[in-house]
Amino acid sequence: MDSPAVEIVDLVKRYGGTTAVDGLSFRAGRGAVTAVLGPNGAGKTSTVEICEGFRKADGGTVKVLGLAPARPELRARVGVMLQAGGVPPAMRCAEWLRLVSRFYARPLDAGALLERLGLTGHARTPYRRLSGGQQQRLSLAAAVIGRPELVFLDEPTAGLDPQARHACWDLVGELRAAGVSVVLTTHHMDEAERLADHVVIIDRGRVVSEGSPASLTGAERQLRFRARPGLALEELLNALPVGSAAKESPAGHYIIEGQVGPELLATVTAWCAAEGVTADDLRIERRTLEDVFLELTGRELR
Amino acid sequence: MTALDLTPAPGAAPFPRMVLAQAGAEIRAMLRNGEQLLLTLIIPVLLLTGFSLAPLIDVGAGPRVDFLTPGVLALAVMSTAFTGQAIATGFERRYGVLKRLGATPLTRGGLMMAKTAAVVGVEVIQAAVIVAVGLALGWRPQGSFLSAAVLIVLGTAAFSGLGLLMAGTLRAEATLAGANLVYLVLLGAGGVVFPLTKFPESVRPVLEALPISALTGGLRAVLAEGAALPLVPVAVLAAWAVLSLALVSRTFRWE
Numbered sequence: 001m002d003s004p005a006v007e008i009v010d011l012v013k014r015y016g017g018t019t020a021v022d023g024l025s026f027r028a029g030r031g032a033v034t035a036v037l038g039p040n041g042a043g044k045t046s047t048v049e050i051c052e053g054f055r056k057a058d059g060g061t062v063k064v065l066g067l068a069p070a071r072p073e074l075r076a077r078v079g080v081m082l083q084a085g086g087v088p089p090a091m092r093c094a095e096w097l098r099l100v101s102r103f104y105a106r107p108l109d110a111g112a113l114l115e116r117l118g119l120t121g122h123a124r125t126p127y128r129r130l131s132g133g134q135q136q137r138l139s140l141a142a143a144v145i146g147r148p149e150l151v152f153l154d155e156p157t158a159g160l161d162p163q164a165r166h167a168c169w170d171l172v173g174e175l176r177a178a179g180v181s182v183v184l185t186t187h188h189m190d191e192a193e194r195l196a197d198h199v200v201i202i203d204r205g206r207v208v209s210e211g212s213p214a215s216l217t218g219a220e221r222q223l224r225f226r227a228r229p230g231l232a233l234e235e236l237l238n239a240l241p242v243g244s245a246a247k248e249s250p251a252g253h254y255i256i257e258g259q260v261g262p263e264l265l266a267t268v269t270a271w272c273a274a275e276g277v278t279a280d281d282l283r284i285e286r287r288t289l290e291d292v293f294l295e296l297t298g299r300e301l302r
Numbered sequence: 303m304t305a306l307d308l309t310p311a312p313g314a315a316p317f318p319r320m321v322l323a324q325a326g327a328e329i330r331a332m333l334r335n336g337e338q339l340l341l342t343l344i345i346p347v348l349l350l351t352g353f354s355l356a357p358l359i360d361v362g363a364g365p366r367v368d369f370l371t372p373g374v375l376a377l378a379v380m381s382t383a384f385t386g387q388a389i390a391t392g393f394e395r396r397y398g399v400l401k402r403l404g405a406t407p408l409t410r411g412g413l414m415m416a417k418t419a420a421v422v423g424v425e426v427i428q429a430a431v432i433v434a435v436g437l438a439l440g441w442r443p444q445g446s447f448l449s450a451a452v453l454i455v456l457g458t459a460a461f462s463g464l465g466l467l468m469a470g471t472l473r474a475e476a477t478l479a480g481a482n483l484v485y486l487v488l489l490g491a492g493g494v495v496f497p498l499t500k501f502p503e504s505v506r507p508v509l510e511a512l513p514i515s516a517l518t519g520g521l522r523a524v525l526a527e528g529a530a531l532p533l534v535p536v537a538v539l540a541a542w543a544v545l546s547l548a549l550v551s552r553t554f555r556w557e
Contacts, residue, residue, distance in 0.1 A: 052405060054557070076314040076407040086402030088394060090334060095327070102323035103406040105313030108306055116306055146406070147311040178308035 003066030005030050005150050005181035006051055012059030013046045013205075020046045022205035023060070028198065033172060033182040035196035037189065037289065043205040044185040045083055048154050051183070052080050065150060076104065079148035081139045083155050089128035093119055096127065097141055104146035113141045117167060132159040140168060144175065151175060153184040157191060169195055189289035193217075201293055208296045217287045223256040223268060225279035236271045240264065260284055314407030321416045324408055328420035332386060333427075341381040341485065342428055347435055350374040353495050354439045361497055364526070371436035371443070372521035373494040375450075376457065378428040380514055383421050383458045385485045388465035391417070392477035395469060400556045410556070421458060429454075444528030450521055452531060456539035457517040463546025464513070470554030493518040513542040 006028040013021035021043040028034035036044050049055045050062055053069040062069055065077060087096050094114060101107035114120050117137040122130060130138065136159060143151055153172070157165045172195050175182055186192055192199045193213045200210040209216060229251040236256075237246050244258030256268060265284070272279045314320070332338050353359060354367040361369040394400050403413055436443075468477045490496065492514030498506055509515050520535030 054401060054404070072409065075405065075409075077310075077312040078405070080402070080405035082398060082402055082405075085398035087397070088331060088399050089397060090331060091327070095330075099323055099327045100406060103315050103320050103408050105315055106311040108308070112306055142402075144308065147308065149310040149312055174306070175308050178310070180308060180310055 003063065004028060005032070005065060006034070006183055007063045008047070008051070008060065009062075010060035011047065011050065011057055011062060013043070013050060013055065014058050020205055021050075021057075024202065024205060024207055025060075026200045026207055026210055028181060028183045030181050031176070031179045032197040033176050033184070033195050034198045034200065035192035036183065036185045036200050036202060037187065037192045037293070038185075038202040039187055042202045044187075044202065045154055046205075047202075048152050048183065048185055052078070052152055076146065077149045079143040079146060079151040081143035081151070081153045081156055083158070086139060087127040087135070087142075090126050092124050092126055093130065093134075093138055094123035096138065097145060100142045101145045106147055108145050108147060110141075110145065113145055116171070117141050118164070133161055133164045136160055137164060137168070140171065144171070144180075148180065150181040150183070153182065155185055155187070157186070157188065165191075189293070193289055199289065201289070201296065203293075203297045209292065213289065216289060216292050221260040221284055221286055223260050223264065223282070223284050225254050225268075225272075225282040226252055227254060227272070227277045227279055228252065231275060231277065236268065239267050239271060254279075317412060320408045321412050321419065324403075324413060324416035325419040325423065328390075328417060329423050331390065332382070332420065332424050335390075338386050338390070341385055342378065342424060343431060346374045346378045346381065346428065346432055349377070349495055350432060350435055351439065359496060360500075362499075365440060365442075367436055367439045367441040368526045369497070369522065370495060371432065371441045372525045373518045374436075375429060375432055375454070375525075376492075376514060376517040376521055377489060377494045378432055379425060379454055379457045379517060380461050380488060381485065382424045382428065383461035384465040385481045386424075386465075387417065387421055387462060388468045388481040389474075389478050391466060391469035392472065392474040392481075395556065396474035398557070404556060418458075418462065421462060425454065425458065443525045445524035445526075446530070449524045449529075449531040453517060453520040453524065453535065453539065456536060456543060457513065460513045460539050460542035460546060463543055463550055466550045466554060467546050470550060470556075488512060488514040491515075493522075511538060513539055516542075 004027045009025050011021050011024045012019070024043065024047060036047065038044050046055065050057050051064050051069055053074065064074055067074055094110060097110040097114060101110050114123055117140065119134060119137055119141070122134055127135060127138070136156065140153065140156055143153065157168050160168060172182055172184070184195070196213060198210065199213055199216055201208050229248065231248070231254070233246045233248065237244065240246070241259060244256065244264070246254065246256045248254050256264065258264060269279065350370055353370050404410065465481065468480055472480065491501070491509055492512050494514065498509055498515060501509055510519070516535040516538035520532045523529040523532040
């Protein structure tokens with residue numbers, strides 16, 4: 001039980017001339033939720049599908065529960081939710097879940113799982129007539145029904161409405177509480193911040209940063225407000241303590257970083273008064289993973 | 303809200319239970335699919351009754367039903383093992399079903415066993431219906447049931463190999479079109495309802511080497527003429543089976 005849930009060292013994956021995964025390394029701990037965060041095309045799905053045994057790596061090593069991903073004994077120990085599809089279109093919702101449950105020795109009750117994910121009313125609906133969100137939830141159910149030690153969820157909440165997304169988040173929380181290791185990919189930073197013990201930020205096939213959500217966003221806080229665009233920030237900067245920073249991004253949205261406290265707040269509001277502007281939506285908050293990602297890659301997450 | 307015990311308790315089900323579960327799902331899918339039923343049951347039964355009752359073709363001496371029933375049994379085998387299986391498996395590949403099943407404890411070997419069991423299960427249903435219709439039309443079968451069964455098993459292996467060869471290499475739409483086209487061509491040129499003797503002498507050796515002709519000819523030799531196990535059809539079917547299944551194992555793409 002000492003080996004990590006997933007251990008990836010210098011992974012490389014190429015498709016023809018394109019390098020999708022370019023020397024990527026990270027570990028996912030046992031019993032923890034690890035979120036692999038990155039924009040579309042960052043190499044998330046390639047990485048996860050190599051861990052699931054669907055694709056072969058072109059370089060580097062991958063260990064899943066201490067074993068090579070292709071090892072057959074992993075099939076019973078690892079649950080998989082594909083990004084899309086995987087179910088025959090004419091198969092009824094409950095029929096699919098019962099079928100998958102018969103492949104495992106001690107499965108969860110299919111009916112209870114359907115109920116838990118709000119699918120009881122659709123038990124007899126063929127897969128192709130389920131909404132995108134219902135299809136996602138059925139795939140999630142099939143990933144956990146065999147009571148796995150480790151679950152891979154590839155963009156589990158893509159296309160879910162807010163209510164279904166919360167149901168999914170709750171289930172991930174329960175899996176973690178039950179000691180299941182979870183590795184999920186997402187391009188929603190709020191999902192990673194909310195669910196994950198460990199976040200791995202990847203871009204262009206490489207890890208650009210990793211850590212707990214708190215360590216990534218840092219203790220540093222920001223002051224944000226909205227006002228008319230094009231305010232002259234130089235004067236404000238002169239009034240602020242040395243080491244502070246002020247920027248307008250995007251137009252009309254101002255971010256002040258530094259020793260955010262009562263004094264800084266007073267300086268900023270005084271400056272606003274002098275400029276004759278009202279600061280809307282004035283708030284003090286932490287950096288988000290989105291900010292971190294932007295700083296690390298110079299690109300928007302979505 | 304129901305409490306779910308998500309505590310890890312991993313483990314694969316016993317192999318036979320997995321295969322049976324998958325085979326049951328495959329049989330239900332085949333029987334539920336309207337187009338499949340058309341191919342596997344309705345067309346064979348219509349051909350058998352239509353051509354038995356109406357003197358549209360010259361099938362030589364003897365009652366027409368004695369000639370037609372073995373041919374239609376062969377057609378039924380082809381429709382399930384080849385056409386139906388090729389189309390279903392091609393779309394399973396396209397929809398990621400084969401990939402997703404690959405992430406469960408059901409092994410690829412187990413999946414193939416389940417598919418074979420499902421094909422045989424549906425063939426049993428087809429044979430029961432066709433034999434009943436044939437008997438009702440006055441068919442009097444000769445020969446050994448065992449010899450017919452051997453031919454049907456070999457035919458199933460050969461047609462499954464050809465069907466999976468298409469499903470595992472072509473796009474699903476190409477498999478759909480191709481499998482239906484091959485079905486039609488072999489229905490016309492494989493001795494199912496039209497005797498091979500109606501074709502020009504020059505093309506007959508080619509037609510006789512087709513798996514469908516080997517199966518119709520073999521079944522007819524046994525069931526209409528009471529022959530012992532006919533060795534040429536057995537050899538032709540075995541050759542198709544070995545060749546196609548060997549190619550499948552080298553070329554089949556699961557994704």
